[in-house]
Amino acid sequence: MKRKKVIIAVIMAAFLLMGGISIVLFFSYDSILNIIERWQLDDLQSPGKGDVVLLVAPHPDDEALSSRHLVQQALANGAKVKLLMVTNGDGFIEATKMYYKKAKISPEQCREYALMRQQETIAAAATMGIPREDILFLGFPDGGIEAMMHENWSQDRPYTNPYTMYAQAEYANAFRLGVSYTGVGIVGVLASLLQEIQPNVIIMPHPNDHHPDHRSVNAFMQLAAAQAGVEDFQTMLYLVHHGSWPTPWVRDAKMHLVPPAAFQNIDTKWRALDLSPEATINKGKTIELYKSQTMVLGLLMYAFERRNELFGELPPAKMLSGALEEGPIMQSRYIVLHDPPDDNIGQYRHPDADIVRVYAMAIDEGGMRLVAETNTKEEVAREWRLFWFFIEDGKFRRLEIEIDGGVSKVLEDEKVVSAEHLKVDFIDNHIDLLIPADILGAYPSYYIMVSSFRNGALIDTTAMRELISEEGLAWQ
Numbered sequence: 001m002k003r004k005k006v007i008i009a010v011i012m013a014a015f016l017l018m019g020g021i022s023i024v025l026f027f028s029y030d031s032i033l034n035i036i037e038r039w040q041l042d043d044l045q046s047p048g049k050g051d052v053v054l055l056v057a058p059h060p061d062d063e064a065l066s067s068r069h070l071v072q073q074a075l076a077n078g079a080k081v082k083l084l085m086v087t088n089g090d091g092f093i094e095a096t097k098m099y100y101k102k103a104k105i106s107p108e109q110c111r112e113y114a115l116m117r118q119q120e121t122i123a124a125a126a127t128m129g130i131p132r133e134d135i136l137f138l139g140f141p142d143g144g145i146e147a148m149m150h151e152n153w154s155q156d157r158p159y160t161n162p163y164t165m166y167a168q169a170e171y172a173n174a175f176r177l178g179v180s181y182t183g184v185g186i187v188g189v190l191a192s193l194l195q196e197i198q199p200n201v202i203i204m205p206h207p208n209d210h211h212p213d214h215r216s217v218n219a220f221m222q223l224a225a226a227q228a229g230v231e232d233f234q235t236m237l238y239l240v241h242h243g244s245w246p247t248p249w250v251r252d253a254k255m256h257l258v259p260p261a262a263f264q265n266i267d268t269k270w271r272a273l274d275l276s277p278e279a280t281i282n283k284g285k286t287i288e289l290y291k292s293q294t295m296v297l298g299l300l301m302y303a304f305e306r307r308n309e310l311f312g313e314l315p316p317a318k319m320l321s322g323a324l325e326e327g328p329i330m331q332s333r334y335i336v337l338h339d340p341p342d343d344n345i346g347q348y349r350h351p352d353a354d355i356v357r358v359y360a361m362a363i364d365e366g367g368m369r370l371v372a373e374t375n376t377k378e379e380v381a382r383e384w385r386l387f388w389f390f391i392e393d394g395k396f397r398r399l400e401i402e403i404d405g406g407v408s409k410v411l412e413d414e415k416v417v418s419a420e421h422l423k424v425d426f427i428d429n430h431i432d433l434l435i436p437a438d439i440l441g442a443y444p445s446y447y448i449m450v451s452s453f454r455n456g457a458l459i460d461t462t463a464m465r466e467l468i469s470e471e472g473l474a475w476q
């Protein structure tokens with residue numbers, strides 16, 4: 001009888017032990033994965049003596065979330081750092097209401113709130129080692145940067161911030177007063193700043209960030225660099241907004257910051273800069289200084305208080321050229337752009353508009369063949385906008401193709417120029433475009449961006465990507 005009891009006790013103990021082990025494994029699976037994912041990343045070298053670093057932030061707080069430690073290291077190593085604040089965060093109406101504890105907010109309050117957010121940045125930047133005189137506030141509209149790319153490109157069509165009612169940089173401390181809220185305006189001011197500062201390291205948002213201001217700041221910086229002729233710089237791309245990333249939204253200083261799963265098979269090469277435990281704590285303290293934001297977005301913001309910062313690199317894509325063929329160009333050598341899957345940025349699930357790949361070919365006779373592929377076997381979405389930017393005589397040409405079902409238009413600087421020769425096919429899960437030479441011309445380098453829509457609402461958009469013709473000038 002006694003012996004039987006012992007056997008039962010042993011069996012029960014074994015079960016408890018197994019249960020315990022599986023519970024431990026279950027809970028530590030994510031942390032083990034987190035460590036493995038960090039191991040897979042290369043280390044980032046922080047800038048040093050002789051380097052001129054430009055840190056570009058769309059909103060007051062992005063600078064610290066992304067780069068607090070990198071900047072501090074760079075300054076300690078003897079680098080120069082300038083902080084460029086694109087907006088004053090004057091379009092975050094929910095946070096503004098919470099700040100004033102009011103249901104209705106006046107334009108004056110939105111402007112006052114923006115100046116208060118500047119003060120938070122000035123205080124936070126001081127903890128990073130950046131003095132006030134090295135911070136440039138541009139005063140562009142929070143929440144309006146993508147509109148300046150899509151609808152308000154031309155000088156005569158400025159965007160009006162619906163909260164401050166400004167349509168140009170009007171804050172008294174704006175870096176350049178009176179710059180219109182237009183694509184042309186922002187590219188111009190960024191280009192002149194780049195010429196003045198001549199940075200060899202640019203830290204800026206990743207073009208696949210889900211926040212429209214973030215991805216559009218990236219696009220405008222690329223265009224500005226091309227317009228300024230500033231090309232010889234290293235780019236460090238940071239991500240702030242991407243669904244529920246950085247997963248999970250908890251303040252856990254023991255975790256590493258690793259790229260979202262959706263970025264595994266796209267073109268970005270990620271690197272990590274490790275923080276000492278003390279540096280991680282200091283980063284958390286700096287984040288605490290953005291009180292107006294932590295009261296609304298604290299969970300997201302403190303998820304950046306981790307053991308490393310994360311920066312990506314996305315070089316231009318090479319575009320092959322060839323004879324105009326009838327056959328499909330959906331082959332890996334023609335891919336110029338991978339877009340993260342399941343990133344319908346409007347958070348709607350429309351696989352027929354979820355862009356995953358873009359293929360392009362420069363045609364020997366001039367013009368371009370372009371295919372955009374979506375994440376489905378179903379019929380492809382029918383509403384698209386495609387943008388091409390290229391430099392001609394030191395100025396940008398902006399060409400846009402709007403496709404709405406069977407109707408397509410070509411616009412240059414927002415005016416319809418032609419629709420006659422444009423050939424658009426909807427085949428299975430992709431659109432296939434042929435843009436003839438008389439519309440596109442032939443240039444050694446283009447910037448392209450492809451966006452899909454549904455009932456006029458943006459569903460997915462690719463990064464702004466520079467395409468370099470492999471033959472370069474010979475192609476002309």
Ligand SMILES: [Zn+2]
Pocket residue numbers: 058059062211214240
């Ligand atoms: Zn932001």
